[in-house]
Amino acid sequence: MTNRQIKSLTCIAVVIAAGLGVLAPSSAAAGRRVHPGDSIQDAVDYARPGDTITVMPGTYYENVLITKRLTLRGFGARTVIKPPVTAVTPAAPAPTPAAAAPGAAAAPVAPAAAGATGAAGKAPSSRALACSQADTGICVMGTAEQPVVDVDIRSLTVSGFKRNGIWASYTDRLSVQRVIAEKNGTWGIAQERSTRGLFRDNTARDNTESGLFIANTVDREGGATDTLGAVVRRNTLTGNRIGVTVRRVRNLSVYGNTLTGNCGGIFVVGDEGEPGAGDMTIRNNRIHENNKFCKGNTRLPDIQGVGIVLTGAEQTVVRSNDIRGNVGASPLSGGILLFKSFVGATNTDNVIRDNVVRDNKPADLANQGTGTGNQFVNNRCASSVPAGMC
Template identity: 85%
Template structure:
């Protein structure tokens, strides 16, 4: 990417962030305030369900665990949560994080507690900035995280498990060792107006579960909207889930843009909308692993997906030599799952290599309609 393109990207990110109020302070103070030198976790522990915790500008060196309904909000980029300077040794070694995309059974979750006390240990072991942790018996509902930054954690910036109606908005999550913002086993999440950059795996990651195989979770309408995702391995990964939307996001400078991943489990992954995103020049190189080839120059990949609509996106200049490279790719699954009944319609797909559109595998019912593109595999889809 040229210096001019980098400057243009940063200008776009600043404009989007400003328009979404990233740097704007909360409109009104309510509930509890946390000042530099105070503990955010102490305020969370003392809060009653429904309280608002306002974190004043400054840098806070801690992990935060939330197990109740509340709002945690800061002052945009001036409220920063970073890893603790010193940490107690965990009770047991943390297992390695699951790779993105087609991770299999046995991969460790950043935390899957049976009770809040277990959640605290799991969150500490995972070395995640903010953990929102329910249980299989009782989800944590309506947690709101607003206008702050999480940076430099060994695992994730924000991690959520067993939640309903979690809302993460105007958050900057950067330079974390696995995911920027991630959620599993959860429903009706809203991820809007965030900046996720330079995270080792996905900027935003939504999955059924990272601990084992299984059919897709119905997210009941989760939303990933108007985020800026850059410098990550993958901008957005949605893995083994159904019924969500990825709309109006800017994805550039990642190794790959959007991955929709399913497997042979039932119900299948899909029934989602990917619409009106700008997915340009995701040409960073990421080395492959045992489950995935190298990733570079990837716009949108569907593998093992069904009944998904990819419509009205601008996908340009994604160039690479990986089996996954290109503009929009229906990829043959490594575990034998097929892409079926997906609609690729009215996208502008230009200057991607090796092809703007590609349909691999033995899936049926996939339709390519009204796309503006130059090259396709097989020929004739443009």
């Protein structure tokens, strides 16, 4: 081989090596693994937008705060996030806007959460940190000016938190799939101020309030917000106070879910605000024997034996659901109920059709209040209030 040929081969090798050198760091950065004993929050903090973090099987005792685009995935029931065992005091104070609100009780928090940074390298807002420090498992937090986009959480278990399993605020296209949210003190999986969320194939069980909760806001009154097509699909909800609650929102679908053993199945809640809640579809859900008893509170009476309740809703289609054996003595009990709103908002222009509604008591179908334009069409049922809707 001539010297000229050797030089040519050497140049080619250098070019290939340089190419590999460019590709390798990018490929490595795209995927991070967390093992038992590691911190999920550390991995989130160091991840670049778009990275995938894989949490290996094991139990992780921490809170996780996400403020940038990424994928967080585990191995289903084998990857479990639980509350920190003891409160941890960070070694150094967080940057100025990131401190907890004055007077707020110190909750157990993973050490990294206090110094987490967002996608732009900024310290998260005090509101974001308050979420991660408030006994919630995973917080996904954007702002009104900059919602966090395309966060994907899948195949994890969040269990035993004093407040929520997963809480999201100011997000767009949040995806939560194949998550188990169990035994949390408020909601299993919850979202507010957000658009285009996808909640699919999750299991929410034995949470104190709703298994799955979608709202406009939780800290102030206001008209319903447009979710731009949020989807609640093929989830299993059991043992909760309410399986699915959609409150003061519009433009979403709830379909193909299984709800059983809750106090109530699906609640669509509106009020006198404008625009009104509704413009949604609830279809092809299996809602059986939600006969657990839950004591009433300042917002609602006792809940037991509830299939689907609409209160203060408009232009909502409830169709092709299978609703059976929901039995109770609560004012809300029964198969499908259009309930008079406690704040005077009426149910208007809703369509209840093609449902199988059997063995629910006191009635399969009920229409209360003074709302207008509501239609009950082609439902297979045995009893209704007033009579004649079956």
